[in-house]
Amino acid sequence: MDYLFYLFAAITVVGAFLVVVNRSPIASAMSLIASFFGMAGLFVLMDAHFVAIMQILLYAGAIMVLFVFVIMLLNLTPNASRFKAIAGTRLILGGAGLYLGGLLMLIILGATKGQLSTDGAPAGLVGSVESVGELLLGQYIVPFEFTSVVLLIAVIGSVYLTKKKV
Amino acid sequence: MVGLQHYLLLSAILFSIGIFGILVRRNLLVILMCVEIMLSAANVALVAFSRFGVGHGLDGQVVVLFNFVIAACEASVGLGLIVAAFRCKETVSVDAFRLLKG
Numbered sequence: 001m002d003y004l005f006y007l008f009a010a011i012t013v014v015g016a017f018l019v020v021v022n023r024s025p026i027a028s029a030m031s032l033i034a035s036f037f038g039m040a041g042l043f044v045l046m047d048a049h050f051v052a053i054m055q056i057l058l059y060a061g062a063i064m065v066l067f068v069f070v071i072m073l074l075n076l077t078p079n080a081s082r083f084k085a086i087a088g089t090r091l092i093l094g095g096a097g098l099y100l101g102g103l104l105m106l107i108i109l110g111a112t113k114g115q116l117s118t119d120g121a122p123a124g125l126v127g128s129v130e131s132v133g134e135l136l137l138g139q140y141i142v143p144f145e146f147t148s149v150v151l152l153i154a155v156i157g158s159v160y161l162t163k164k165k166v
Numbered sequence: 167m168v169g170l171q172h173y174l175l176l177s178a179i180l181f182s183i184g185i186f187g188i189l190v191r192r193n194l195l196v197i198l199m200c201v202e203i204m205l206s207a208a209n210v211a212l213v214a215f216s217r218f219g220v221g222h223g224l225d226g227q228v229v230v231l232f233n234f235v236i237a238a239c240e241a242s243v244g245l246g247l248i249v250a251a252f253r254c255k256e257t258v259s260v261d262a263f264r265l266l267k268g
Contacts, residue, residue: 005168009176016180016203020187025195032199039206046173046217051209051227058234063202063241070245071195074252092189096182103178107171127216127227140228147235154239158246 005045011038025071029064036060048127173214180207194251194258198244205237 015035022028036059043052125131136144180203187200209230216226248258255262 002168005172009172012176013179013183016183019196019199019203020183020191025193028196028199032202035203036206039210042173042176042210043213046213048213048217048227048230051213051230054231054234055209058238059202059206063238066241066245067195067199070249073249074195074258076193076258096186096189099185100178100182103182104175107174107178110171125217125219125224127213127224132224132227132231135224135228136231143232147232150235150239154242158242161243161246161250
């Protein structure tokens with residue numbers, strides 16, 4: 001099973017990297033879809049089947065279609081300058097490197113100190129539609145209902161933002 | 167054996183790629199895509215915590231589902247903002263939007 005993890009992790013990371021380095025936005029969007037598919041594979045490996053399905057339906061399906069639609073709508077000409085950092089490039093690279101280093105150090109230290117031990121891994125706890133749905137509509141019913149409010153606000157906001165000024 | 171730290175390492179690398187993309191790219195659409203990468207990195211970490219029993223039960227996966235809703239809202243409002251900005255300046259390059267620059 002281990003080689004599957006490395007395969008999907010490679011797809012995910014390479015896809016994410018190509019999003020950043022690709023010149024045209026549409027190629028970035030396609031790389032992002034590949035990255036999301038790799039991530040769905042990782043979710044399946046972690047027994048989170050429902051989340052994997054939703055990843056493909058929502059992210060690789062709905063959200064990316066929205067992105068591609070807007071890219072087509074705006075009809076952009078490819079930009080000549082690909083990279084241009086906000087402030088000093090050296091400062092940003094140093095900061096990003098420092099952040100990644102600190103994060104990796106935290107994970108490795110936690111792993112060696114045994115704080116990230118996986119001894120208590122529950123056996124047979126599979127995130128099927130039934131088990132996750134039971135939790136979502138039982139214990140988490142109030143936040144679940146509030147997500148509809150968030151979605152409504154998002155719908156109103158995007159309609160207001162994109163409508164023709166009268 | 168692939169364990170929790172492998173997934174956390176992957177999550178950290180994805181998050182860093184997202185931050186890097188936001189900092190160095192000039193195209194608003196690509197910046198929004200990098201935000202999506204960062205959200206997904208958080209999703210990987212949450213599912214890993216849920217799978218390897220740091221929390222209890224499937225709570226992490228429920229949070230990931232809420233995260234999907236947030237991502238969908240963020241994408242729709244963000245793309246609406248980009249379309250509105252494009253109408254204003256005829257470009258989606260960040261360089262064109264310098265009204266608030268001191």
